[in-house]
Amino acid sequence: MSGEKKSGRERGEEWWRTGIIEMRPGVIRMRGYEIQDLIGRVSFPAMIWLMLRGELPTEDQAALLGIALGAAVDHGPQAPSIAIARMAATCGVGINNAMASAINVLGDVHGGAGEQALSFYGDIAAAMDGGAGLAEAVSSRLDRFFAGEKGYVPGLGHRFHPVDPRAPRLIELTRAFAARGVVSGRFADIAGAIEAEVATRKGKSIPLNIDGATAVIYGELGFPPPLTRGLFVLSRSVGILAHAWEQSAESDRNKGPLPKEWLWAYTGAPARSFPGDSE
Structure with a gap:
């Protein structure tokens, strides 16, 4: 009966509910699949897809997901997350601590x-679903952005690269997968139209960056925007791990963000005497 008080065991078993994994002594099932049936037959990108989406992807879907994940693994120690991983490693902490800090x-x-880029693309896709053409939907969304939002159009521009070398290749591959019917190509079209319209408005090219390009792929594959951030974390964790491991083999200790001969710019009060001390 529904009103019957449940036993302690029943309450314990129902404390956490999940459709992701079933586990008991001798049994591990991921989304209903025996783990031993997945091992050696399912790639890591396919496993990510299965865990997040509940079903196995096609080989092409897994391949395209892997392409996006592989493209954003690292951007060097100037990237704050990578720098933090390396600095943490010089403090003598373990790999897990360095990775978590980063x-x-x-x-x-x-x-x-x-x-942010995929949310932006999604607004345009929704307008197109409502009957707007691509150019109209892009122009309307950019009008709202420039009228009321601050910062850069998400997915465009890079502070180091005039053209982010990763983005054109990712779009090229996305269109190749679209030509084979793996994805629709809709988000690639949206990103291209945004890039073109912003260039027209600004009078200069502000090319797609890695975030905008991977957002295209994640959108094409049907991932919602919040998962795009999680997927980026998975991707960048590879570089974070590599840098933490490399730095851990070095002899540096307590290495800060700048060489010791380079000090920060002090902008506070000039040197002064403590009140009551003689001049």
Whole structure:
């Protein structure tokens, strides 16, 4: 009966509910599949897809997901997350501590642009579903952005690269997969139209960046925007691990963000005497 008080065991078993994994002694099932049936037959990108989406992807879907994940693994120690991983390693902490320190800074500003880009694309896709043409939907969304939002159009421009070398290749591959019917190509079209319209309005080219390009792929594959950030974290964790491991083999200790002969710019009060001390 529904009103019957449940036993302690029943309450314990129902404390967490999940459709992801079933596990008991001798049994591990992921989304209903025996783990031993998946091992050696399912790639890591396919396993990510299965865990997040509940079903196995096609080989092409898994391949395209792997392409996006592989493209964003690292951007060097100038990237805050990578620098933090290396600095943490010089403090004598373990790999997990260094990785956690780095991953914790992947937020709205550093790591969140892909989610923002896919949300932007999604607004345009929704307008197109409502009957607007591509050019009209893009123009309308950019009008709203420039009228009321701050910052850069998500997914465009890079502070180091005049043209992000990763983005054109990712779009090229996305269109190749679209030509084979793996994805629709809709988000690639949207990103291209945004890039073209912004160039017209600004009078200069502001090319797609890695966040905008991977957002295209994640959108083509049907991932919602919040998962785009999580997928970026998975991707960048590879570089974070590599740098933490490399740095851990070095003899540097307590290495800060700048060489010791380079000090920060002090902008506070000039040197002064403590009140009551003689001049």
